[in-house]
Structures are given as structure tokens and as C-alpha cells.
Amino acid sequence: MTRWLPHPLLLPALVILWLVLQESLSLGHIVLGTAIALFALRGLAALKPEKVWIRFTSAIPRLTVMVLGDVVRSNIAVGRIILSRQNPRRRSGFIHVPLEMRSRYGLAVLGIIITATPGTLWMQYDSSRGELLVHVLDLVDEDAWIRLLKDRYERLLMEIFE
Amino acid sequence: MTQAPDLPLWAALLVAFLVLFGASVSLIGTVGLLRLKTFYERMHAPTLGTTVGMASILLASMICFSALQSRIVIHEILIELFVTLTTPVTLMLLSRAALYRDRSEGRERRDKP
Amino acid sequence: MSMAFLGWSITIAQMLLGLAMLCALWRLLGGPRAQDRVLSLDALYVNAMLLLVTFGIQTGRTFYYEATLIIALLGFASTVALAKFLMRGEVIE
Incomplete structure (x- = not known):
């Protein structure tokens, strides 16, 4: 079997x-x-892929609803940035996010979420240090973004995949 | 001059709104390709078209064909699924290539504070 | 009669998508660096795909669906190949 x-x-x-x-x-x-x-x-x-381990908890629907809402909200935010006159004070930049999640499938889903929300972009993941490089279009507070990514997405993804 | 499918009024209203909305969002995203200053900023722009823009146009297509054939047509979901899964792959590869090219040319465009 | 607005809104949406393709084309031809061109080619593919979907809605024919699927596949494959080339082309240099 x-x-x-x-x-x-x-x-x-x-x-x-x-x-x-x-x-x-x-x-x-x-x-x-x-x-x-x-x-x-x-x-x-x-191809001998790694075994998938998914826990079917309430985290899945919660994550789905949250991501859909975030996609719509960040679409509006990025659309406003594009249409408004270029503000010289708006700054974009890179942030380093230390991740605790090691599951490859969890990381893949995190990559899809980060890319699908306009305004954040997955640049590079260093698997030896577990550090993710993300580019943010509207960088106001670096720590706030890191906390947002970790608390909103990584915690729920770890509930599902680890 | 203009051609349109023969839909009931509710479906026609929905389809007209969704098509216009999706096309506008997609246009805004592509305009961002012209207006934003650096390459890394520009990479954010087309994702508007691949998320909300595409979703609303495909939803319009689903509503249109479901009303036309009076059965549920949902195979547009496959396009949505495919594009959502593949956009991160292309953007990741492209961003890595861009980072690599910038580094190898000694152009540290890391706009760090 | 009541359907005139539907026809017009689909036509306007097609014009908007065409305009979006022109924007992407502008960046494709003028983009300062190679990665800009690859990125705008990807945007061009996505907009062309959406345009095909609106043609499908306009004519009420289902074969546009297959064409859309093929454009999505080709767009993905070509962008990945070009992005790979951007890295490897420089490794050899």
C-alpha cells in the first residue's frame, strides 16, 4: 500500500x-x-520527496481567511503608493527575518503568502542560518514587519506543518 | 459594434463590474512598473495583477459561463491555482538573479538605513 | 438593449488591459537592465492571459480557456528560463 x-x-x-x-x-x-x-x-x-506532514486543525481556515484579507488590504495599499505622487520620504528596503520553522512545505507556503501579498517580496532564504531576506515596499518600522510576519504567518504555519 | 453574451441582468451587472474592476487593478499594477524608481520596488507592481486583478476577471468568467450554460463552471479555478503557485517561483528566481547581478557588479543596492 | 452596457464595459476593460500591455512593453523595450525586461515580459504574459479571458467572456466560447491555460504555462516556463539564464549567463562570463 x-x-x-x-x-x-x-x-x-x-x-x-x-x-x-x-x-x-x-x-x-x-x-x-x-x-x-x-x-x-x-x-x-x-524523486523521493520528503514526507508531507499536515495537521488538520482550525489553523488552516484561520490562516486562509487572514491571508485573503491581507491580500486585499495590501493590494489597496500598493495601488495607493503607485497612484499617488512619489513621496520622497517613503522608503523601501530589505529586512532580515529569523525563522524558527524548518519544514520545507511550511516554508514553501510562507513563500507563496509573502509573494502573493503585494508590498512584500521573498528574496532569499538561508537554510543554514534559518534567515529570510524580505524586500518591503513601504518600510516604516523594521521590527514591526518582522513581528508581523512571525506572529501572523509563521506561528500558524508551524501549527499546521510541524 | 460591441458584442456581448446574452446574460440575465444580475449576471450581466456582476460580470461588467468584475471585468472592469479586474482590468483597472491590473492596469494600476502595470503602471507601477513604469512609475516606481528601483528594480526591487518595481518587482512589487505586477503582483497586483496576479492576485486581485486576475481573481476578479476569472470570477467574472465563471459567473458568465455558469449563467450561459446553466450549470456550474469552475474550471477557471485551475488557472488561478496555477498562476498563484508559479508566480512566487518566477519572482524568487528573478530576485535571486537580480541580487546576484548587483553583487557581482559591486553595486550593493541594499538601500539599508 | 439592456446588454449594451455589458458589451461596452467588456470593451473598455479590454482597452485597459491593452494599455497595461503597452506599459509593460514600454518597460520591456526601455528597461535599464536585463532583469527589468524579464519582469515586464512576465507582466505582459499575465495581461495577455487576462485579455484572452475577456475575449472568452465576450464571445461566450469555451475554447479561449485552453488558450489561456497554454499562455499561463508558456509564460511561467519562459520567465523561469530567462531568470535562470540571467544567473548562469554571468557565471560563465
């Missing part, structure tokens, strides 16, 4: 992806989608 299905969650995810793409729920497409998903999983197993 584990030899054939090393990632039990990926199989239904791939089958659902296939069905959405084909816009069909017919038996033929379910069988075909399952066959393709099994084939793809065999290919994935050859």
Missing part, C-alpha cells in the same frame, strides 16, 4: 484536478483520471 501510494492525499487531489479540467463526473473520466494520477505518482516517487 505505501509502496503504491506514498502520498495518500495527492491521489484524490489529482483525480479532482482531472475532473475539474474535463468538467465531467462520468465513470470513464474517473477511471482515466485515477489511472493518470497513479502514473504521475509513480513518477513523483522516483
